[in-house]
Amino acid sequence: MADQAGRNVRDLRRSNRSLLLRHLYFHEHVSRQDLSRATGLSTASVSNVVAELIEAGVVVEAGAVESEGGRPRILLEVDASRFQVIGVDVGETHVRVERFDLALNELARADIPMTPGHYEPEVVVAAIAAGIAGVSDPSGAGTVAGAEILGVGIGVPGIVQAAPASLVHCQTIGWDAVPLEAMLREVTDLPLFVDNGATTMGQAEMWFGGGREAADTVFLLLGSGVGASVLAGGTPYRGASTSAGEWGHITAEIGGRHCRCGAKGCLEAYIGAESVIARYREAVGTPGHGPASDAADEEAALRRILEAAEQEAEGTEEEGTAEGTARTAPPEALAARTVLDDTALRIGVGIGNLINLFNPERVIIGGWAGLLLAPGLMPRIREAAREHSLHYPFSRTTIELGRLGPDAVARGAATLPVVRFLNSGGAPAGSASATAVRHRSG
Structure with missing residues (x-):
């Protein structure tokens, strides 16, 4: 019974630390009085927990503000400079x-190119x-x-099976069933998450970007392939x-194009960057040439398709001008416009299905290809979503x-150790408390 009581007291203390630390993390420059009002904890409990967090070097005092008829209120903040994370x-x-740093301000970056088709x-x-060696202390300390x-x-x-190991x-x-976490433990001693x-991108957008203050949101990641993260009640x-x-692997067309997953007609087989480029090549009838000839550089290939579609728009405008100046766009431009219009339609239909299925407050399109394609296609995407979803939702x-650009996945991945840190009440990464919280959170 004494053991149980001891555990209950420790759990309550850790819960209070986590509650206060989370509030301080997401709300800058908060006083002890503000914390008490926001969390419902007594002023005595807040003072005790804050004193512990300051002593641990997790929280620092950040100035003071005048109060009505009393002593100035001391403002508090998390010491973001003392802790760092890698995404x-x-x-x-x-x-x-x-x-x-702990506030998710970028301090260093390393990009390691991958050879398409070689993902061993x-x-x-x-x-x-x-990459980890490139952005951290070479001593591995x-x-x-x-x-x-x-x-x-x-x-x-892909799918991450969290327990017992990733x-x-x-x-x-x-x-x-690649044991990625176990393989990485051979090359680093840092805690791994x-x-x-798509889920990490969604978390970054929820914390810092387009998903803030929205509880029910769908985040779409369009890159070489296609993924999504569905947040219900913020989780x-x-x-x-x-x-x-x-x-990306819902069926968009029965018996349709082959998808990389082995099935036919998947949405990814039409709207993923790799598929958009392939469909353009097929449309112009020169699979090895044209804007998509540099298969290793999908972004450059996609940009060239967008540029070709602009030529088609310019040609259409000039057809209605004075006699003698009319011209038509080249076939490559017409093919680019046809493929992009079809891509916008399929994205919109897919979003309409998500709206009917999940009734989200927001649908947010991200990923490097999504951010490249969607700005010019957004009117058609919204129109198609409206046409293929129920009116009220x-x-x-x-x-x-x-809103976070193509770095949102890495930034979101970096939130994973931050979540562990907040849930543990700021316990050191190697402590028993931190380990227990990490295992419970998966």
Whole structure:
């Protein structure tokens, strides 16, 4: 009984520390009185917990403000400079590794290019290891300029089976239960956190971008492939086996194009960057030539398709001008416009299905290809979503672009060790309390 009572007291203390620390993290320059009002804890409890956090070096005093008829109120903030985190985006064209302070301000970056078609787990692990070495202390001491590195978050394509250790299933790159976390433990002693890349992007947008103050949101990641993260009540919906959100593999056309997953007609086979480029090549009848000839540089290829579509728009405008100046766009431009219009239609229809299924407040389009394609296609995307969803839920949904740019996956991955830090009440990464919280959170 005494043991149970002791555990209850420790759990309550950790819960109070976590509650106050989370509030301080998301609300800058808060006084003890503000904390008491916001959390419902007594002023005595707040004072005791704050004193512990200050003594631990997690929280610092950040000035004072005058109060009505009393002593100035001391303002508090989390010491973001004392702790750092690393975020990793495992993409199909590169592995991006970024180091951040605790407030998720970028401090260093390393990009390791990937060879298309060569996603062997050992190759990816080597790229991640090289990136971590490139942004951290070469001694491997777990600190940089005196700041403690709390851990490494890794966003990967595919399904992440979290327990008992992270296994990654990704049919599109040939991964079947790859023990990525165990493999990475051979190259780093830092705490590791692995999650789906669309989910990490969604978390970054929820914290710092387009998803703020929205509880029910769908985040769409359009890159070489396609993924999604569904947040219900501010929490990722993962499903029975953590595979929820594989929006790219819903069937868009029965018996349609071959998808990299092995099925036919998947949405990814039409709107992923790799598929958009392939469809353009087929349309112009020169698979090895034209704007998409540089297969290793999908971004450059996609930009050329967008530029070709602009030529088609210019040609259409000039057809109605004075006699003798009319011209038509070249076939490549017409093909580009046709493929992009079809892509916008399919994205919009897919979003309409999500609106009917999940009734989100917001649908946010991100990923490097999404941010490249969607700005010019957004009117047609919204129109198609409206045409293919129920009127009332569509009227309550906004469709927007992500605000954090193509780095959102790495930034979101870096939130994973931050979440562990906040949930543990600021406990050191190697402590028993931190380990217990990490295992419970998956």
